[in-house]
Amino acid sequence: MDITLHFFFNLSLLIILLFLLIIWIGFSNNLDSFKILAIIFSLVSLAICFVFSYRFHEDLTLDLRVIPFTIGGLYVGIGPLMGLIIIFIRGMYGIDFGFFSTVIIIVSFSLVYWKMSPWFLKQTYRQRVIIATGMCFIVNLFPVLFLEISQQPHPLFDVYFAYLIIQPLGVAIIAMIIEIVCESLYLRRHLVKTKRLEVVEKMATAISHEIRNPLTAAIGFVQLMQDETITKNKSDQYLSILKSELNSAEKVIQNFLNFSKPQIETIESLDVNEELQFVVNTLQPLAKRSMVTIDTKFLTTVQIMGDRQSFHQCFVNIIKNSIESMEDGGTITIEVESSQTNHIIRIQDTGKGMTPEQLEHLGEPYYSTKGESGTGLGIMVAYNIVRAMKGTISVKSEVGKGTTFEFSFPKEESDIS
Template identity: 50%
Template sequence: MEYLTTHLLFNLALLIVLLFLCFMWVKRFKGFQYYKKTALFYCIASIVLCFLFSYRISDSIVLDLRMVPYVIGALYMRFSPILGLLIIFLRAIHGIDYGFYFVLCYYGLFGIISWFISPWFLRQRSNHRILISTCFTILSSISLIIYLEVLDQSYLMFDFFIAFLIVLPIGVAMLSFIIEMIEKYHLLYQQVLKTEKLEAVEQMGAAISHEILNPLTSAIGFTQLLDEESVESRKKIQYLSIIKGELEAAEQVIKDYLTFSKPQIESVEKLNVNEELFRLLKFLEPLANINSVKLLTKFSAKVYLDGDRQKFQQCFINILRNVIESLPNGGDVLIETECTQKNIFIIIKDSGLGMSKSSLKRLGEPYYLTNGKKGTGLGIMVAYSIVRAMGGTIDVKSEIGIGTTFRFSFNRIT
């Protein structure tokens, strides 16, 4: 003979497994904004499972662990009307008898009680909520035992006591504890996201304000010099040229920020990758010579991609400038292209100092530079944004003392 306690322990195992699967589903695919919907699905699915694996004592008495998801859903999510109606409906499928009428009265009464105490319950501390939900379950279990005693099921009372006064409360306590842990994880997750967003905003604000204030301060200073009557006309022209250069520098910072925040590809055209790279390498050659860096090339046959010429050049100028400036003692930089039937790969390798794993993770963050100089760190960020806007991907590998390799992948066209 199968004991009720054994049957309910099997029910409890199913409920715990289902809760774990729902939590993983929310965390992996949907995100915590679907938390309440998933909780409702869990409670409904759990009640249905309990009915499917119910324990029938007689034609009118059907026992299972439905009280566990009901208590959890009623107290934590205020689902008592929905779950109560579902239980009554499923019990009606088993038959309209005195057992059905007991369920109707039983869940009607506890549904009203749980509805009114739920707001007070949710204001309690975590440990108190676990204790309250367990005590609530014990009270409901006592009423069930009294009902079974009235029906003269005395030969099974020891099994009933174990099942309803131990298994049922422990089941609610376990699920309550798991839910409290999920709630704490959710709150911690939200705090981490908020902190990361605030940190990014602070870093971006500090970076941009620093880079804009410097040229503006310089421009204001030379503007004040222009007001002096003793300034020669030749110096006025020189001052105006400096002011123009400083304002253009501030404008470039703003343009970089706008490109990063909303990298729009305005004009798409067929680009010869090798020709575009040759053109920008000529532009960067003086900077490479100043830093004692030798630019090497290893290009494959002609390859083409669809993209914005200006944005493409801006992306790789930013990357190569950063690579060149990050070689304090000079060295070699190899720019290589490879292609397959579907993809084009642009590979940039340097023989520099390399980056640690922590530095590699921070690459592309605001105000983080690898060239050891002051700046906004927007150059790499803009490059990353442009690559994403053009449907490409970036893979960066680096080893301390060996160097860093950037690998860009784009869709190839014929």
């Protein structure tokens, strides 16, 4: 009975090791490292099996080596490597009948596993579990057979139970866990791929939708200009409108390019107060038409490193979005302050606010709180520009009360000291 308890303890260590590696995969989020971790599991498990082997007497040492040998041989295809390690370690215990029987069994099944592995991996997950369990049982028949031939004294029940029940059971449990993990990794990959395809589809829809309108208008005015009876003034008017529509189409394309990769072309020191005031002055006509008041509270002079044009584009998009959220007018408050390590820009509006679900999706491709009338490009571009300038964004919002955007940019070392 001691052998059985000892082997169950050993098996529990192998399962714990496997779960630790699974946790590591989850934290690292690196799916490509799975095969490397499987090799590590096989080799470390093999070492654990030898460390916790049960020495019945001088000529008889029992262990669970066939479990990692089977898993590593079939799932990872390293049967010959595992076999060499097993033979080397077994040789350290002494060159005896047990050593030669180990060489015969391990060499034979190392080659079998090596040849089987590619075929094995093409089977369904249920078939793989059954095959691995069955192969472990077959391999363990031979040590039992050699024990009977050698007529060495041994506890019959414990040896049979350990070799023909515990080890196949251990392989079945570990194989099932591996299959579940592989399935979850596959589903994760599939989910990521599906989301990417969905983003591409929505972006294509956005491009089509946003560019079609100005191009349709431009085509219409080109057709009008083909009328030979129109006056010079009308022709100039049509040309002006045509240019405006084409500029709108170009702006949409530029927004998509900026979303893909923000153009931080020129890094220079920016006076945040001065640049924000420029943005406010630019948007004042729109704010007045929308009955929106823009208040500024520049509590300190702040300098950050970045691209001036990108900085303007970012905050024009954010403030313009705030203005458009206040259909019946309201107030936008812009504050600038500094903490010990960061410069903070806070933009607060009294608009309609957003729900927690809307906040969660804010900044995602083609997500807009304006419904069909918006593409979400402005917010996406703003988020990407802030990230490119090594800043962060936090958003708080309450339906019916308004939204607060807080931008944090790291101070330069000279500013901190």
